[in-house]
Amino acid sequence: MASNLSRRQFFKAAAGLGVATGFSPTVRRVLLEPFVRPPEQELPGKATWYASTCRQCPAGCGIIVRVINGRARKIEGNPDHPLNRGKLCARGQAGLQVLYNPDRLHNAVRQTGGRNSRSFEAIAWSEALTQLSQAIEQIGDRSRIAFLAGLIPDHLHALATRLLEAIGAPPPVVFDLHTALEGRALAAGMAQSWFGARQLPLYDIANTEVILSFGANFLETWMSPVSQSVDYGVMRQGRLAGRGFLAQFEPRLSPTAAVADEWIPVRPGSEAAIALALGRIIVEENLGRVGSHRDHAHLYRDVSVEAMAESADLPSEQLRRLARTFAEAGRSVAVPGGYLGGLSNGLQAMDAVMALNVIMRRIGQEGGVFIPHDVPAPRFLNPVLPSPFSEVTDLIERMRSGQVDLLLICGTNPVYELPPSSGFLDGLQSVPLVVSFSPFVDETAVWSDAVLPDHTYLEGWGHQVVSPGADRPAVSSQQPVVRPLYDTRSTADVLLALASRMGGMAAEALPWPDEVAYLEESSAELHGSSISLYDARTPAGFWSRWRQFGGWWSEKPIREEPEPSGIPEASLGAGTAVFSGSSEAYPYILLLYPSSALSDGRGANQPWLQEAPDAITTARWNSWVELNPTTAAALGVTDNQLVRVLSPHGELQAPAVVHPGIRPDCVAIPLGQGHQDFGRFAAGRGAQGMSLLGESAVEGQTRLMWGATRVRIEPLSEIKPLARLESLDGEGRESLR
Amino acid sequence: MTILSRIASRPKTLSIGGLVLLVGLLAAGILLTRRAALAAPEQPIPFSHAIHDQAGVQCLFCHPGPLRSDAAAIPSVQKCAGCHRTIAVDRPAVQELMAYWEAQAPIPWAPVSRMADFVYFSHQPHLGAGLNCETCHGEVGSMSVLRPVNAMDMGWCLACHLEQPAQKVARLTDCIACHK
Numbered sequence: 001m002a003s004n005l006s007r008r009q010f011f012k013a014a015a016g017l018g019v020a021t022g023f024s025p026t027v028r029r030v031l032l033e034p035f036v037r038p039p040e041q042e043l044p045g046k047a048t049w050y051a052s053t054c055r056q057c058p059a060g061c062g063i064i065v066r067v068i069n070g071r072a073r074k075i076e077g078n079p080d081h082p083l084n085r086g087k088l089c090a091r092g093q094a095g096l097q098v099l100y101n102p103d104r105l106h107n108a109v110r111q112t113g114g115r116n117s118r119s120f121e122a123i124a125w126s127e128a129l130t131q132l133s134q135a136i137e138q139i140g141d142r143s144r145i146a147f148l149a150g151l152i153p154d155h156l157h158a159l160a161t162r163l164l165e166a167i168g169a170p171p172p173v174v175f176d177l178h179t180a181l182e183g184r185a186l187a188a189g190m191a192q193s194w195f196g197a198r199q200l201p202l203y204d205i206a207n208t209e210v211i212l213s214f215g216a217n218f219l220e221t222w223m224s225p226v227s228q229s230v231d232y233g234v235m236r237q238g239r240l241a242g243r244g245f246l247a248q249f250e251p252r253l254s255p256t257a258a259v260a261d262e263w264i265p266v267r268p269g270s271e272a273a274i275a276l277a278l279g280r281i282i283v284e285e286n287l288g289r290v291g292s293h294r295d296h297a298h299l300y301r302d303v304s305v306e307a308m309a310e311s312a313d314l315p316s317e318q319l320r321r322l323a324r325t326f327a328e329a330g331r332s333v334a335v336p337g338g339y340l341g342g343l344s345n346g347l348q349a350m351d352a353v354m355a356l357n358v359i360m361r362r363i364g365q366e367g368g369v370f371i372p373h374d375v376p377a378p379r380f381l382n383p384v385l386p387s388p389f390s391e392v393t394d395l396i397e398r399m400r401s402g403q404v405d406l407l408l409i410c411g412t413n414p415v416y417e418l419p420p421s422s423g424f425l426d427g428l429q430s431v432p433l434v435v436s437f438s439p440f441v442d443e444t445a446v447w448s449d450a451v452l453p454d455h456t457y458l459e460g461w462g463h464q465v466v467s468p469g470a471d472r473p474a475v476s477s478q479q480p481v482v483r484p485l486y487d488t489r490s491t492a493d494v495l496l497a498l499a500s501r502m503g504g505m506a507a508e509a510l511p512w513p514d515e516v517a518y519l520e521e522s523s524a525e526l527h528g529s530s531i532s533l534y535d536a537r538t539p540a541g542f543w544s545r546w547r548q549f550g551g552w553w554s555e556k557p558i559r560e561e562p563e564p565s566g567i568p569e570a571s572l573g574a575g576t577a578v579f580s581g582s583s584e585a586y587p588y589i590l591l592l593y594p595s596s597a598l599s600d601g602r603g604a605n606q607p608w609l610q611e612a613p614d615a616i617t618t619a620r621w622n623s624w625v626e627l628n629p630t631t632a633a634a635l636g637v638t639d640n641q642l643v644r645v646l647s648p649h650g651e652l653q654a655p656a657v658v659h660p661g662i663r664p665d666c667v668a669i670p671l672g673q674g675h676q677d678f679g680r681f682a683a684g685r686g687a688q689g690m691s692l693l694g695e696s697a698v699e700g701q702t703r704l705m706w707g708a709t710r711v712r713i714e715p716l717s718e719i720k721p722l723a724r725l726e727s728l729d730g731e732g733r734e735s736l737r
Numbered sequence: 738m739t740i741l742s743r744i745a746s747r748p749k750t751l752s753i754g755g756l757v758l759l760v761g762l763l764a765a766g767i768l769l770t771r772r773a774a775l776a777a778p779e780q781p782i783p784f785s786h787a788i789h790d791q792a793g794v795q796c797l798f799c800h801p802g803p804l805r806s807d808a809a810a811i812p813s814v815q816k817c818a819g820c821h822r823t824i825a826v827d828r829p830a831v832q833e834l835m836a837y838w839e840a841q842a843p844i845p846w847a848p849v850s851r852m853a854d855f856v857y858f859s860h861q862p863h864l865g866a867g868l869n870c871e872t873c874h875g876e877v878g879s880m881s882v883l884r885p886v887n888a889m890d891m892g893w894c895l896a897c898h899l900e901q902p903a904q905k906v907a908r909l910t911d912c913i914a915c916h917k
Contacts, residue, residue, distance in 0.1 A: 030851070033843035035813040045808025045860075069810075 039070050039483065050481040051078050051550025053464055055457035056091040056098075057599060058151040058179055059083070059224040060464040062550045063092060065481040072099055072458055072482050077226070078550045082557075083470040084226040090597060090612050092226070097606040098456045099485070103679030104439055105453040106486040115434070115447050118677075125489055128452055133501040135406060135433055142168035144405040146395055150176035150412030151184075153462030153478060155519055156492045157384045159510060160410075163495050166509035167502070173395050174387045177417035177600035177671070177690075180704045181593075182222055183338030183350075185386040190336070190350050191371060194358070195562035198385070199371040200468035201354075202559060203335050206231035208367030210329040211246045212278070212322070214271045214353050216337030219256045220596040220615075223338075224469030245329070247322060249274060250339065252591050252626065252668045253661025255615040262322075265663045268589050268707060269343050269577020270312035275334070275352035276300065276574055277308035277316070278323045279359055285320075287327035288360055296359040301571040308574065326356070331367030333357060339593070342707030345575030352572055364561025373558045375465055375473040377525035383465040389703045392418075399427030407431045409444055410454070410491055416443040416601060416675060418704075419693035421649055437491045440605060442678045453488040455480070460490050461515050463522065463551065474553035475526070477519075477546055490515055526552050579710045580696045581648040586710035588631070590647060591668040592689045598672030604682035605675075614670065616661055618725035623654040623686030626668040627713070632658040635713055640721045644714040645669065649694030652687035655720045667711055777884035778847035783830045790878030796870045803860035803870075811846055814838050849883050850874060857917045 005013075035042070042048075047066045054061045054075075062081025066074040075095050079086035108128045109120035139145060147160055149172045160172050179185070184200065192198045205211060205218065205228055218228040235244035248260035249271055257263040266274060280300040283293040309316035326332050336353035340346040354369075362368030374381055398404050400423055407428070418424045428434060428447050436448040445451045454460065462478035492515035499510035512518040523546045524539040526532065531554040536542040546552060579589060594600055596615060603609040613620045625643055627635070637643055639658045644651055645667065654669065662668050673686025693709055789799075797803070802810040818838040825831045837844050850873075852858045863873075870877065875886030887893050898909040908914060 030848055031845040032811050032848045033845055034811040035815070036838070036841050036843055037815045038813045043806045044802045044810030045806040 035070065042070060044069055047073075050479060051080075051477075051548065052458070052481055053153075053462070053476040053478040053550065054088070054092045054095060055153070055462075055478070056095055056603065057221070057225075058182075058184075059226065059469060060466045060476045061088060061092060061224075061226050062476055063088060063095070064550070065458065067481055070482060072096055080549060081476065081551070082472050082474050082553045083224060083466050083476070085230055087226050087230055089226050089229075091599065091603055091609060094603065094606045094608040095458060097608055098439075099458045099482070101440070101456075101605060101679060103441070103605060103681075104456070104486060105441065105451060105488070107488070108450070108452045110450040111448070115429070115449065118441075118446060120441070120451070123450065125452075125487070128450060129494065129497050129501060132435065132450075132452075133498050136167065136498070137502065139405045143170060144403060145169040145408075146398070146404045146406070147172040147408045147410070148395065148412060148414065149174050149410045151179050151384065151386065152411040152491075153460075154380075154384055154464050155462050155515060155522065156410070156495075158379070159492050159495050159515070159518065162509045163499055163506060166499070166505040173391045174384060175389070175392045175414065176386070176412040178221070178594060178602065179386045180389070181338055181342070181600060181671075181706070183336075183341030183346075184223075185388055186341045186347065186350065186703060187336070187338075188385050189388075190347075190354060191562070194351075194354055194564055194566045195363070195371060196565050197371050197560070197562060198382075199560075200385075201562075202370040202372055202468045202471075203333050204231075204367050204370060204559075205333070205335075206234040206367075208235060208329075208331045208333045209242075209244050210326050210332035211235070211244065212326055212332070212334040212353075212356065213246065213248045213250075213256065213260070214275065214334070214336050214349065215248075215250045215339030216335040217250075217254050217256045217339070217593075218335065218337075219259065220254060221594045221599060227469040245325065247325075250337075251589075251663045251666045252593065253616055254593070255596065258616060258661070264314070264318075267313050267663065268591065268666065269345060269579075270574075271340055271343075272345055272349035272352045272574040273308040273312045274314065274319065275349065275356055276303045276572055277305045277312070277319050278326065279303070279352065279356055279572075280305050280308070281320055281323035282327045282356075282359060285323075287324060289328075289330075290359075290361045293359060296355075296567070298570075299355055299359070299568065299572050302573070303571065311574070327360060331362075331365070332360060333362055333368055339707065341703055342592070342705055344578040344705060344708045346703070346705075346707070348573055348575035351568070352574065355572055358564050358567060363564045369562070370559040371562045372467050372470070373473045373554075373560045375475055375526070375552075376529055376531065377522075379522045379525055380465050380475055383467040393422075396422060396424050396427045399424075399431050402430050404431045405433065407434045408437070409434065409448065410437040413438070413442045413444045413601070413678075415447055416678070416688065417690065419649075419690045421693060421695045437494070439488060440678055443676055446677050452491070452494055453486075454491045455484050455488050458482060459484040459488070461492070461519055463519060466553075470553065471557040471559055472554045473531075473558060475551045477523075477551040479547050492518070523552070531555060531558065577708070579708050580694050581710035583710065586646075586648065586712045588665060588667040588711050588713065590645075590689075590692060590707075590709045590711045591662075591666050592671055592692075592706050593668060595670040595672035598670075601672045601675060601678075601682075601688075604672055604685070605679040607681045610681055610685075613725040617657045617659060617722075619657060619722040620725075621685065621723045623652075623669060623673040623689070624657045624722055625654045625713070626657050626659065626662045628662050628664040628666075629658055629660055630664045631667075631713075632656065635715055637713070637715045638719075640719050642716040642718040642720045644716055645692065645711050646714065647692040647694065647709050647711045649709070650691045652689065652691060653716065654687050655722050657722065667713065771888065774888050775885050777882045778849060780847055780883075781845050782833050784883070785881040786877045786883055787879055787881045796877070803864045806861060807859040809860050814842075814844060849885050850889060852889055856915050858915065 047068050049064045051064050054063045061084035062078030063075050064078045065072050077084045077086040077088035107122045110123050112121045113119040187200050188198050191201050246260040247262040248257040249264045249266045250257050251268050280303040283297050283300050334353045334356040336350040340349045357369050414424050434448040436445040436451045437454045438445045439453045439456050459480050464476050466474040466476050496510050499506040520543045523543050527539050527542040533555045534545050597609040597612040598604045610621050637656050640655050643656050644653050669689040671689050674688030675682040799812045800809040802808050821831050
């Protein structure tokens with residue numbers, strides 16, 4: 001029909017239809033539902049803005065939420081907040097879909113048909129609490145209780161730690177995939193060994209001239225992307241000496257690499273060699289304006305530039321040019337990204353990158369490396385960091401050998417996030433009682449006996465010390481912007497209720513009637529601080545300003561200038577990148593990366609985030625396999641063709657995206673899809689890349705090695721077009737779809 | 738060939754009869770649309786403004802919003818129940834109302850006066866300018882079934898804005914006064 005209908009005819013027909021429409025009565029689809037009981041002080045038609053904290057990722061950005069008639073309508077960045085300075089990313093904006101998600105649990109439930117039966121039955125909170133406290137009391141040996149948490153709000157972590165200590169159970173194990181992929185624990189470990197402070201290093205991107213980023217996706221998901229994006233804008237606008245320069249060393253064209261001046265697609269595992277070669281060139285040629293490099297020459301004693309350049313497959317001339325650019329800038333910084341942590345020689349790579357900052361004396365200098373200043377109150381010292389991965393493997397081992405009687409899981413989804421070869425699911429089945437606190441029925445909740453749903457973050461209380469990212473000590477506070485929509489209960493309040501039921505040591509350790517009392521008491525510790533942005537005459541007044549501002553921070557920027565006290569005595573080494581699978585049978589290196597919208601998969605139940613196109617491929621609503629055109633041609637794979645990706649440990653199927661933004665010897669798969677549960681928008685969509693990892697990525701490791709696996713590709717005949725915003729027309733031109 | 742393209746590809750000349758039919762259809766369409774816009778919508782409860790007015794209840798008692806806010810708003814179920822726990826409890830309509838209250842459920846009212854979403858309208862300055870509720874909403878106090886009396890379209894707004902004192906007209910007829 002479309003072929004024989006002219007434009008003129010179309011307009012005529014449309015006009016006729018328009019007239020016909022005039023006959024139909026106006027359909028009133030809108031209903032006005034008044035409050036049953038209006039909130040106090042609620043003025044219909046007037047927006048109220050509440051300051052709180054975003055919990056979509058662990059960065060801790062300040063948000064303000066517009067609330068009309070008791071309903072949260074819009075989330076914006078808090079303009080006063082020192083971290084995100086009024087800006088907010090797409091994940092933050094989508095937070096409303098966590099609150100209003102149709103797949104939320106409306107009340108506490110238990111599984112009646114046994115685990116994985118998915119037949120849930122409502123259970124009264126009082127009964128759930130009684131059963132849980134009785135279960136704890138029946139466990140004679142309290143070391144058989146385990147608490148596995150993601151990067152939960154600080155106050156919840158503190159209360160859980162106190163309760164576990166009081167009843168004689170081991171402290172919480174903190175693990176979630178997002179923080180593992182960021183390399184949080186490794187970055188803190190690196191700062192510990194170089195500066196003697198277990199803090200996350202702060203890279204002063206805003207005030208630098210040259211950035212060498214080794215896989216740090218600081219504009220997407222790594223650490224504090226909103227704050228780093230603001231800083232990057234400052235650096236690019238050339239407030240110092242013209243437009244800043246960014247070189248990104250990464251095998252795949254990430255959005256950060258795409259905006260870099262130079263993208264150097266390095267072979268995975270050769271980052272350490274590159275950083276060492278750069279250091280050796282600087283020391284050898286005595287580059288830069290820092291005087292003699294004699295103090296640090298020993299770090300590069302055993303390093304040969306030619307050998308390193310060869311192992312990295314880069315011309316040594318390019319390395320010499322980059323070394324000069326880096327060393328001769330007034331201010332420069334080298335940033336080790338979380339991606340390095342997935343490689344078998346990742347720790348050597350991180351050290352080699354940090355050494356570049358040390359030899360250029362960039363530690364504690366403007367545009368260099370800092371560590372966050374402590375918040376001056378005892379309760380806010382030592383912000384929560386993920387546990388070393390060995391604690392997770394240790395917990396799995398205890399679970400499998402029947403040494404855990406009760407497992408409490410909060411703010412993480414290990415059944416989905418950990419590779420199947422980790423044995424977590426086996427372990428879970430050996431635990432007699434598993435309780436999840438997830439507001440959604442995720443993969444882990446399905447394998448739990450009971451789910452005691454927490455509020456979503458827009459309904460809950462909390463606080464979080466901002467680390468890293470802000471240029472000053474900051475605590476971001478969280479408060480409810482709406483009344484809880486359903487009969488859910490804050491996990492912190494559940495722990496307090498448990499303690500009071502159990503009495504004795506537990507009740508003594510947790511004497512607060514509810515979490516708000518605890519939080520108010522915490523805020524009072526900062527009352528009267530001389531560096532505070534605001535002050536109040538009374539602690540109650542201070543608590544009120546605390547909620548009004550969305551937390552506490554110092555008036556002026558203060559950063560800690562670390563001392564490079566832990567410079568290694570010996571020469572640095574590049575280590576060897578070991579990959580699981582032989583290069584003959586499995587010719588490609590697997591690159592798993594967190595999706596910028598869905599992160600590690602926690603955003604997959606939010607349709608706005610599913611709909612948000614990936615910045616490079618513009619694909620959405622699915623998983624895909626990124627292949628270089630050369631690789632695709634060799635395999636005979638075309639765009640959108642379904643391929644099977646096989647590793648020595650597992651396989652998955654997904655459509656191919658053929659584009660030049662990846663090395664020919666690599667294959668990239670975004671994480672975040674492949675959920676079996678977690679609601680209607682997430683379940684049954686795409687594939688989970690973690691399933692390709694084997695035991696070597698987990699067992700006996702102090703970290704999760706997600707970047708050390710080889711795969712092979714088998715083309716399938718089916719074409720499965722991805723939902724894409726635009727694509728390449730085969731000759732490199734973009735065409736809208 | 739489908740119906741649509743058959744209609745569209747009829748002879749290019751329009752006869753007098755066709756023209757009359759078209760104009761007639763247009764006029765009928767406009768009139769019917771207007772009638773539909775000014776009809777009283779069906780409500781979940783047979784609520785009568787007239788009874789409340791006769792009882793001496795002021796508009797702003799139930800709808801206090803216009804004094805301080807953009808919206809007049811529909812009173813909460815709690816407010817209705819505040820009186821009707823004791824007043825006129827034997828009437829069927831009141832019993833229907835109290836059933837909502839007992840179920841703690843909102844009443845799904847159909848809106849009667851509705852401004853388009855792209856208009857930034859606020860009640861407060863209109864009350865501040867000395868307007869009565871009746872100026873725009875009609876004699877609500879005598880309606881047992883509430884119906885709109887004005888279409889609340891742009892021509893109707895401007896008709897009043899243009900009659901204001903000369904020094905205010907420029908501001909009140911500026912596009913961004915209502916379309917921000």
